[in-house]
Amino acid sequence: MIIYLETREEFLKHVREQRIEEEVRERYIAMTGHKVATNEFRAWQNSLQCVGNVLQFEAIPKELGVAIEYRIHNTAKRIDLLLSGRNEAGDPAAVIVELKQWETVEPTDLDGVVRTFLGKGPRETTHPSYQAMSYGALLRGFNTAVVEHKIALSPCAYLHNCKDGSGITDARYQSYLEQAPLFLRHDNAAMAAFLRRCLEEGDRGRTIEQIRDGKAKPSRQLADAVERMLKGNAEFVLIDEQKVVFEKVLALARQLREGRHCVLLVQGGPGTGKSVVAVNLLARLLGMGLNARYVSKNMAPRHVYRAKLTGSLTKGEYDNLFCGSACFVGCPEGFYDALIVDESHRLMTKTIYDKEGENQIKEIIHASKLTVFFLDEDQRVTFDDIGSTGEIEKWCQFHEAELHRDVLPSQFRCSGSDGYLAWLDQTLGICDTANGRLEQGSYDFRVFDDPMALHESIRQANSGNQARMVAGYCWNWTSKYHPKAWDITIEPYGYRARWNLSKDGSVWIMKQGTVEEVGCIHTCQGLELETIGVIIGPDLAFRDGQVVSVPTARARSDQSLKGYKVGLKREPQAIRLKADAIIRNTYRTLMSRGTKACWVFACDPELQAYLQGRLEGQCDVG
Numbered sequence: 001m002i003i004y005l006e007t008r009e010e011f012l013k014h015v016r017e018q019r020i021e022e023e024v025r026e027r028y029i030a031m032t033g034h035k036v037a038t039n040e041f042r043a044w045q046n047s048l049q050c051v052g053n054v055l056q057f058e059a060i061p062k063e064l065g066v067a068i069e070y071r072i073h074n075t076a077k078r079i080d081l082l083l084s085g086r087n088e089a090g091d092p093a094a095v096i097v098e099l100k101q102w103e104t105v106e107p108t109d110l111d112g113v114v115r116t117f118l119g120k121g122p123r124e125t126t127h128p129s130y131q132a133m134s135y136g137a138l139l140r141g142f143n144t145a146v147v148e149h150k151i152a153l154s155p156c157a158y159l160h161n162c163k164d165g166s167g168i169t170d171a172r173y174q175s176y177l178e179q180a181p182l183f184l185r186h187d188n189a190a191m192a193a194f195l196r197r198c199l200e201e202g203d204r205g206r207t208i209e210q211i212r213d214g215k216a217k218p219s220r221q222l223a224d225a226v227e228r229m230l231k232g233n234a235e236f237v238l239i240d241e242q243k244v245v246f247e248k249v250l251a252l253a254r255q256l257r258e259g260r261h262c263v264l265l266v267q268g269g270p271g272t273g274k275s276v277v278a279v280n281l282l283a284r285l286l287g288m289g290l291n292a293r294y295v296s297k298n299m300a301p302r303h304v305y306r307a308k309l310t311g312s313l314t315k316g317e318y319d320n321l322f323c324g325s326a327c328f329v330g331c332p333e334g335f336y337d338a339l340i341v342d343e344s345h346r347l348m349t350k351t352i353y354d355k356e357g358e359n360q361i362k363e364i365i366h367a368s369k370l371t372v373f374f375l376d377e378d379q380r381v382t383f384d385d386i387g388s389t390g391e392i393e394k395w396c397q398f399h400e401a402e403l404h405r406d407v408l409p410s411q412f413r414c415s416g417s418d419g420y421l422a423w424l425d426q427t428l429g430i431c432d433t434a435n436g437r438l439e440q441g442s443y444d445f446r447v448f449d450d451p452m453a454l455h456e457s458i459r460q461a462n463s464g465n466q467a468r469m470v471a472g473y474c475w476n477w478t479s480k481y482h483p484k485a486w487d488i489t490i491e492p493y494g495y496r497a498r499w500n501l502s503k504d505g506s507v508w509i510m511k512q513g514t515v516e517e518v519g520c521i522h523t524c525q526g527l528e529l530e531t532i533g534v535i536i537g538p539d540l541a542f543r544d545g546q547v548v549s550v551p552t553a554r555a556r557s558d559q560s561l562k563g564y565k566v567g568l569k570r571e572p573q574a575i576r577l578k579a580d581a582i583i584r585n586t587y588r589t590l591m592s593r594g595t596k597a598c599w600v601f602a603c604d605p606e607l608q609a610y611l612q613g614r615l616e617g618q619c620d621v622g
Contacts, residue, residue, distance in 0.1 A: 003069035015052030050160035057192035063202025084207035085199035128157035134316030145214025155180035261401035268408030274374035290337035301526035345387035444597035466530035474537030532594035
């Protein structure tokens with residue numbers, strides 16, 4: 001969908017008449033039937049006048065095509081400005097322009113991420129050059145018209161209010177700046193020259209119309225690249241039941257029908273290979289020529305898989321294949337052939353900043369002909385997590401979707417020990433099992449007397465970069481604003497550490513040197529290491545012969561229990577049970593990240609003694 005499509009001459013006429021923003025608003029309302037938000041109208045008002053200052057240069061072809069608000073596939077990704085014509089070779093060409101009203105920008109240590117003032121204050125967001133570049137990658141990878149007509153795409157970004165570009169053009173963003181040049185407030189002449197190099201003559205918007213009318217289908221090059229990256233990669237080889245589930249999905253994919261929805265619900269605990277199956281399915285479905293995506297609410301698995309699957313794809317192409325769960329608001333029904341949803345237990349109701357969407361399960365099923373949900377209900381770790389068998393069944397009925405079920409029973413994590421997970425469930429008071437004792441030698445579980453010794457042992461175990469520290473989110477993220485401050489302090493042991501959240505983001509678990517940092521549930525769920533060190537915070541304790549949760553011990557900066565205090569006034573019993581389950585599930589998840597070993601320290605002395613007793617087979621849950 002394109003809101004506004006005219007030639008350069010007509011666009012400049014609307015600009016000179018100072019009604020370009022009104023023109024766009026009228027067309028938006030006519031096309032969508034919705035009102036335009038005040039902030040969006042102001043953005044058009046401010047940005048499009050500045051665009052006019054660039055396009056008025058005489059060197060730019062008069063019949064250049066000008067499109068405003070081109071939606072790629074769905075409303076989650078829209079190109080602010082798309083210009084079209086023919087390049088020096090006479091081939092159809094288009095320039096993608098990302099418009100920003102930012103005045104100041106600060107660099108960050110996160111790849112392709114900057115910090116600027118958005119909404120109520122400074123916030124981390126995507127670098128505009130990366131954003132424009134990724135939109136180009138999406139069109140090249142999934143728009144049939146771009147491939148068939150060999151349309152040359154050139155991305156760029158225009159920050160028309162920004163005078164000081166020292167932050168946005170920092171050397172760490174050089175690779176993205178080379179792929180998508182960035183222009184500031186006083187760079188109008190330079191931007192006009194760039195457009196002239198890309199677009200030698202106008203086409204009255206014909207190329208834009210071809211892009212608009214192109215169908216969504218993965219290019220052969222993209223599908224081949226993903227398949228090549230998986231071949232020979234031992235981390236993604238299918239075993240036993242994984243292969244069975246994989247083949248069942250392919251069988252369902254061969255029976256896709258327009259106007260019908262099909263859902264496969266796959267249940268499996270930690271280490272059953274849900275993510276391995278999901279990534280393999282993405283590759284095979286793309287190879288079948290289907291419009292497929294890997295979907296996960298958690299950024300950490302998406303970013304780690306992107307790092308592991310090295311090959312010929314760009315970062316933007318990876319990000320278009322591995323997307324978040326909030327991308328499907330307003331998506332046309334059955335637009336995608338298949339959506340592979342990993343970590344489905346983490347799906348939510350509202351999406352972006354609690355403003356858009358109704359229910360992610362509903363929206364995902366609506367957007368796809370075939371949806372595969374990989375689910376472990378015991379890994380719901382926030383009040384917002386709604387993923388459950390019942391919730392998926394409800395929306396299947398709503399969409400009249402054909403529902404299939406399967407299970408991944410085999411345990412590949414924790415040294416293949418189903419007994420350890422059962423012992424852990426009973427130890428944490430999650431459910432009664434027959435595993436009162438942990439079989440000696442089945443799994444390396446240890447209880448450390450102090451956090452200093454635990455962290456030092458994790459350092460020593462990290463020779464292969466396969467050991468990390470994690471903790472319950474019971475300490476505020478102080479170092480976010482004061483980089484030299486310590487986040488986690490545990491007296492009287494003198495232990496001090498920082499959360500991993502600041503520098504390396506979701507790929508901290510793979511980076512060299514991050515063994516000094518401590519991860520949390522939000523940055524390790526869905527991932528695994530050989531050895532995990534877990535600090536059990538004061539939100540879990542042992543009183544009167546029972547493991548108990550202490551919700552008030554969670555950090556203020558943690559959003560997992562957001563709404564707990566308000567909920568207590570309305571439904572005290574239900575809200576306490578919900579918070580209790582979240583805290584226990586959090587530690588179950590943290591303590592099952594290690595494939596070979598889990599070493600722990602508990603801040604509560606009584607819980608520490610209880611765990612030691614459980615290890616020795618002396619204590620039972622009351």
